[in-house]
Amino acid sequence: MWGYLSAHAESAIDFMITFKRTQPDRPVGDRDAHRLKGLSRQIVTSVAVMVLAIMMMVLLGSYAFYASLWMFFPASLSPPDSWFPSPAEWMWIVVTTLIGLGIAVWVAARLSRRILAPLNSVATSLRQVAQGNLAARADTNDYSLGEATQLVSDFNAMAERLERIEQERIFWNAAIAHELRTPVTILRGRLQGLAEGIFQPDPALFASLLHQVEGLARLIEDLRVVGLAESGHLQMHLREIDLQGEIMTVVKACESALMEKGFCLSLDLQIRLVVCDPIRIRQALLALLENVLQHARPGAIMIKTRSDDSAHYLSVEDSGPGIGMADPHLIFEAFQRGPLADGPDQKGNGLGLAVVKAICNAHQGIATYTQSHMGGSCFTLCWPA
Secondary structure (H helix, E strand, O other): OOHHHHHHHHHHHHHHHHHHHHOOOOOOOOHHHHHOOOOHHHHHHHHHHHHHHHHHHHHHHHHHHHHHHHHHHHHHOOOOOOOOOHHHHHHHHHHHHHHHHHHHHHHHHHOOOOOOOHHHHHHHHHHHOOOOOOOOOOOOOOOOOOHHHHHHHHHHHHHHHHHHHHHHHHHHHHHHHHHHHEEEEEHHHHHHHHHHOOOOOHHHHHHHHHHHHHHHHHHHHHHHHHHHHHHHOOOOOOEEEEEHHHHHHHHHHHHHHHHOOOOOEEEEOOOOOOEOOOHHHHHHOOOOOHHHHHHHOOEEEEEEEEEOOEEEEEEEEEOOOOOOOHHHHHHHOOOOOOHHHOOOOOOOOOHHHHHHHHHHOOOEEEEEEOOOOOOEEEEEEEEOO
């Protein structure tokens, strides 16, 4: 009998030692350590409780069983000179074995349910996602282990991101088709008119066609910049430049168009030498000035630069009407045009500020929008000094 009890105890101890040795010895972070500790604690605790319950049942039950036989049925005990159990002892061995197995099965079933239920939910949801159902989500219950709950949470976050990416892809396809439709339709109509002799070839018509082609080229370049930025492949060629000179180059290119629209441009340039990609900075400033031309009312425009110990700043302010969006960060997303996006007078392709954000992010900086002290919009590019 004591050999039988020792076998149970040694098996439990061997299992726990083996389990401990199989744990990875790799360094983990605080979060991973907490999660591994939780799973290990649950398994070790469950096994320890199961072994303790079986051993206490066997020890206390055996004491009570043999005491009862000794007091009331001494003839049922095996003879002192025999190592072979009596029928009553055989019955006790079978009963304790069945009870021990029952306890082990019960503990294993509860533990496996807490581990496998969320895993099965994740597996089912994965099959649905693989079949194209990106709205599938895994669920868990209140009895799941922390690691299983974290797995379900991570899977649902991944599925939500995939669904959002798919929705953004559909939106981008529709938006790009919408932006390409108008210039392509105009080009097709006028070229067809020229081919059929409806329109007479003259410089004004060719200038109009060239304007549409230039618009398409700008749209394609803006899409390329935003796409490269989204994929993390927008390369910057950083070097030390005269920022004031680069700004003046853009101002000279846009000055006549600004004056024709009734804008009065003023400059407050406080810094000269900075490290950046001059081509991209000119592109961002040009996009901001085009945004002013398309959306601001005629009035004062201020271009400012300043610098501190940590960053350089380039801002463009206008005199109104500003942007009334509840979330100003949305205006830097592609094809976002503010609250008048569906109005008949809305201009632009909705990519200018997205290009500004992409260029600023590529410089490890940030593009922000605030209300200007002149009553309009103030767009600021900030990148590390």
